[in-house]
Amino acid sequence: MSLSQRAYEELREKILNNELKPGRFFLEKELAELLGISRTPLKEALVKLENEGLIKVQPRHGMQVLPLSADDMQEVYQIITALECEAVSVIANKGLQDEEIGQLEQTGIAMAEALERDDLEAWAKADEDFHRLLLAFCGNARLKQTVLNYWDLAHRARYFTLQLRDKPVNSTLDHQQVIEAIKHKDPQKAVSIHRQHRVNGGASLVRIIRQYRLDHL
Amino acid sequence: MSLSQRAYEELREKILNNELKPGRFFLEKELAELLGISRTPLKEALVKLENEGLIKVQPRHGMQVLPLSADDMQEVYQIITALECEAVSVIANKGLQDEEIGQLEQTGIAMAEALERDDLEAWAKADEDFHRLLLAFCGNARLKQTVLNYWDLAHRARYFTLQLRDKPVNSTLDHQQVIEAIKHKDPQKAVSIHRQHRVNGGASLVRIIRQYRLDHL
């Protein structure tokens, strides 16, 4: 794999894991030394990351991981919601194979189990799996890619607020209802439940960010 | 302005104007010579264009402008539709200032005039203005950027089919009805009309691409 590709992935990791904290400026030289490569492949990685909205490069000042405000979060969730609902609509219209339904239901089981054990990390993973499956099943690769991109943008916020949120006991039920509506090929219902699910999720995230003054996360 | 920035914009222009035809492969050296710059800033431009989905770089073969199939078009229009409807919903909920409504109505006048003169280019421009205004007014910068990106992707297809489509006499009416619904703060109606408008537009584009076998445009 090329150095620029590796640089991209490593930086992305570090950003999502909050190793490179938002706000602070990093010069190209610093980052190149950090990764042990020259500035050429580094620069390519930065261009990609900037395109994805994770960072901003200000010439002569360096690049900074973009801090996320509650308003940013609002924007991101609005996009995710609109596109996922489109995906759900498509899926409920065309229907799914039994095996695909099975995969969706499996994530529900995993979520319930994780909640039993109070393992929020595992719960978040299973929740993400459910949404990823929906995106995969809708058949629109570009839509999937776009949502995943914005999903990653919001990663830090979800991570920090996971402990602060009420126990996500309703989510499992929401998912089940969406699956039911898909089974019954009822797009209207599937979309309306899913939309409410996402709107609630986004709103609760934004509320917590404001409440705990986590702005510029 | 930096050479890489200029390279990006020039290449983008050439792609949208069909000067760089889809399918053919261009080596980095060729492109660098074409633009009269070295390969370093060129590469940065290519990374950006690839991220936006306009081109694909295959090492050792060169970059190619990505051909658009009817299926691709379908994907792109699905995303545009979902996000624009979200924008319309937001707008109809919050309402607009008289001046903003005026700007929207102005595009309708321009469309009607252009249609009188059979000036399809001018019509397309005014149509685009209407949609751009909606995106600007919804207040979600990321949503706007995302839609514009996909809008550009579809540019070639619209350009080539402009002459082949039925005269777009219904569009002006659709837009007017959306404006009316926004005035009356009726999100449901605004969205349903706009959705139908976009679905029709996308479907007619896809139909023409298939009909004239313009696949891989």
Place this chain on the structure above:
DNA sequence: CAATACATTAACTTATACATTATATTATTT
């Protein structure tokens, strides 16, 4: 004649050196 291994070449990847430019610092002037 076909297949495989080797050699050649061309394109890309990366590093480095150089050019450019913005910012900070310092000196000068009012």
Place this chain on the structure above:
DNA sequence: AAATAATATAATGTATAAGTTAATGTATTG
């Protein structure tokens, strides 16, 4: 002391050259 102009410096932008890799063609062998 404050403001401005000149200079220095440091960071980025760009070009080039060296190194690497993959594709193509050729030769050799079965």
